[in-house]
Amino acid sequence: MDHPPGVIKTVLIDLTNVHIATLRHCDEAVLELSTRHLLHQIERHRANIGSGPPGRVD
Amino acid sequence: MGPAGPVNPAAYHVFPETDFDEIARGGGGPEAIARLLASEYSRRLLLVKVLLDLASAHPELLGPLPPATAAWRELERLQALPQSAAVLRDVLMHPQLGVWLSHAIRAVKNRVRPTPMWLEVGQIHCATFAAAVRSGQAAQTLLPVREGGVILPTLGLARFAGLNGPAVATAVTTHGVTSLRVGRQELILPHDLTQDSDCWWSLRRLDVSAVGRTLSVYLDDVDPFRDLADPVPPQRLSDTAVTGWRELLDGAWHILNSCAGETAAAMSVGLRSLAPLPESRDGSTRSASTGDGFGAALLTRPPTAVSLAETLVHEFQHSKLGGLLHLGDFVEGDDESRHYAPWRDDPRPLGGLLQGVYAFLGITAFWRSRLECGKDPADQFDYAFARRQTWIGLYALMKSRRLTELGERFVNGMNARLQPWMAERVSRTALHGSWYATTDHRIGWRVRNLRPDPDVVREMADSWMGANRAVPDDRPWAFSAIPWSHRRVTLYRIHASAPERFLALQAKSARDADLDLVGGEVTEALTAYRARLRDNADDGDAWAGLALACIAGGRHLPWRCLLRRPELASGVYRRLRRLRVKCDPLAIAQWCEQHGATAASGRRRSRP
Numbered sequence: 001m002d003h004p005p006g007v008i009k010t011v012l013i014d015l016t017n018v019h020i021a022t023l024r025h026c027d028e029a030v031l032e033l034s035t036r037h038l039l040h041q042i043e044r045h046r047a048n049i050g051s052g053p054p055g056r057v058d
Numbered sequence: 059m060g061p062a063g064p065v066n067p068a069a070y071h072v073f074p075e076t077d078f079d080e081i082a083r084g085g086g087g088p089e090a091i092a093r094l095l096a097s098e099y100s101r102r103l104l105l106v107k108v109l110l111d112l113a114s115a116h117p118e119l120l121g122p123l124p125p126a127t128a129a130w131r132e133l134e135r136l137q138a139l140p141q142s143a144a145v146l147r148d149v150l151m152h153p154q155l156g157v158w159l160s161h162a163i164r165a166v167k168n169r170v171r172p173t174p175m176w177l178e179v180g181q182i183h184c185a186t187f188a189a190a191v192r193s194g195q196a197a198q199t200l201l202p203v204r205e206g207g208v209i210l211p212t213l214g215l216a217r218f219a220g221l222n223g224p225a226v227a228t229a230v231t232t233h234g235v236t237s238l239r240v241g242r243q244e245l246i247l248p249h250d251l252t253q254d255s256d257c258w259w260s261l262r263r264l265d266v267s268a269v270g271r272t273l274s275v276y277l278d279d280v281d282p283f284r285d286l287a288d289p290v291p292p293q294r295l296s297d298t299a300v301t302g303w304r305e306l307l308d309g310a311w312h313i314l315n316s317c318a319g320e321t322a323a324a325m326s327v328g329l330r331s332l333a334p335l336p337e338s339r340d341g342s343t344r345s346a347s348t349g350d351g352f353g354a355a356l357l358t359r360p361p362t363a364v365s366l367a368e369t370l371v372h373e374f375q376h377s378k379l380g381g382l383l384h385l386g387d388f389v390e391g392d393d394e395s396r397h398y399a400p401w402r403d404d405p406r407p408l409g410g411l412l413q414g415v416y417a418f419l420g421i422t423a424f425w426r427s428r429l430e431c432g433k434d435p436a437d438q439f440d441y442a443f444a445r446r447q448t449w450i451g452l453y454a455l456m457k458s459r460r461l462t463e464l465g466e467r468f469v470n471g472m473n474a475r476l477q478p479w480m481a482e483r484v485s486r487t488a489l490h491g492s493w494y495a496t497t498d499h500r501i502g503w504r505v506r507n508l509r510p511d512p513d514v515v516r517e518m519a520d521s522w523m524g525a526n527r528a529v530p531d532d533r534p535w536a537f538s539a540i541p542w543s544h545r546r547v548t549l550y551r552i553h554a555s556a557p558e559r560f561l562a563l564q565a566k567s568a569r570d571a572d573l574d575l576v577g578g579e580v581t582e583a584l585t586a587y588r589a590r591l592r593d594n595a596d597d598g599d600a601w602a603g604l605a606l607a608c609i610a611g612g613r614h615l616p617w618r619c620l621l622r623r624p625e626l627a628s629g630v631y632r633r634l635r636r637l638r639v640k641c642d643p644l645a646i647a648q649w650c651e652q653h654g655a656t657a658a659s660g661r662r663r664s665r666p
Contacts, residue, residue: 006074006075006076007072007073008072008073008074008075008078008385008464009070009072010070010097011070011386012070012071012097012100012384013065013071015065015099015100015104016096016100018065019137019138020130021130021137024130024134026065026107031065031104034104035104038108039108039167041349041384042350043164043167
């Protein structure tokens, strides 16, 4: 799919207008790239832990 | 929901470059946030599919609860009904649901949870049931009970008395009446679920308005997934405490709208939940967030509305960057590097540094906007301090070779915003104080986190002792955790922002090195820090104080080593003291400055 200029392509498939019923039966291959990135993000779970000024930590 | 087709394999989210660059510069208006939320929704749906596909393949994951097919059917049903479609989307977009989904998938993949897996995976039924209740749809299902509680996301927590351990509740909602039953115990939830009862803790909302703009957030003290990852028990706030939070939030919202309107506009779209943390023992403010829960923040109750406003800015920056990071990688590979961050006591991975710099860019912008509004000249220190901290972190990012093309674009955007600010004038005391505060931290960090080459240290210590004998030293290099008080930063702030208060503090306090240093009594400070180090060679605060006293006193030679490689001076001094050699820390620093380069030539230098 060609993207218009001035946009950044992402690795997340657009499901905003997809019925859940359709998603349920969707071929895994269609979602594979996004799912792979998603699982990698989940495995590298990171929390931002801070404390107040001074010396706020992140 | 309108007509939709099959999943388009080529239809990936795209993000406008203008929005990306705007966010990179620390901003991002309501439209940009809405685009992030849209992509987060796709991500939530994908998370649901991953989890339910796992549950379909492994039915034991749902145990005694309805199978994955039942969850799918209920999701489909609720989405198909006009009355419940928007509600379902709202529930799925609840930050705590994002935290739960990631937690459950990790639990299934890693199989490390001691509790039954159906207790984790079965929360999907709580989500669909909550959507049904909210939209007035009849529903009946089985729900997991965790330590007597059943969470209905976005609604509240039902509480069974005397139940410990996992259990299963029969849940029914019809004609506006919702009941849960475990054995003989039946709970009838209040008709108005915003009101508490003996068996129900509502999920409270705080709605505040300023200049016609409203912020509506949950004040979540009940959802087990309001924390960073693992489930936590509820900690119900009293009505008085809630009133206090509402008043603080109202004040913070007014502050943000009066001085940082674009930030407030973005927050009104994206900020959804605040989870109170228990008060810190030392009274310090703590806050946290996770990329899994877009739009949520955990925080202790800040002391003032200004402090709360700053904290909200901080955590919302994390949400924005977290949302972008879900769309693409900013750092290449699994980064094992460790970096200095001016706001952390410990070394940070590159991704953590990136998050911190972005948060501090937001904090810098906040204080700058306060100054532009002419709120309080005392804010100059906080502005100067934050912008310097941000710059130090940003500089490290810009030197990194581990950023992707997207990461570089983002970092360049931050730099484009910060650079003009670095040249802006602030008061001399603010500039002076911010330099000392950031240098203080950097020196303290190096003393605590960097290990000079032990061979170099041994060689230099031997040289100092003027002997070539081999000193038996079987003991491993002791690199214990050195306490860090951060007291001087508070004193720098007070000195720059409220000089009268600093004078009063000096008058009523016993004399000490920190007060002397910040107050300009350099000779006294130098003497006191040297004495502290003679008593305790591991006093990390004293090492940084010694360095700053040298700088302030204009003593050139010792301060250079203390500034650039304090870990070498402290390492040599600590070794000599362990060998019971009498020596002076300042003399050792001077020795290291004169001989350190020679000793280190051809050897490894300090490393974390």
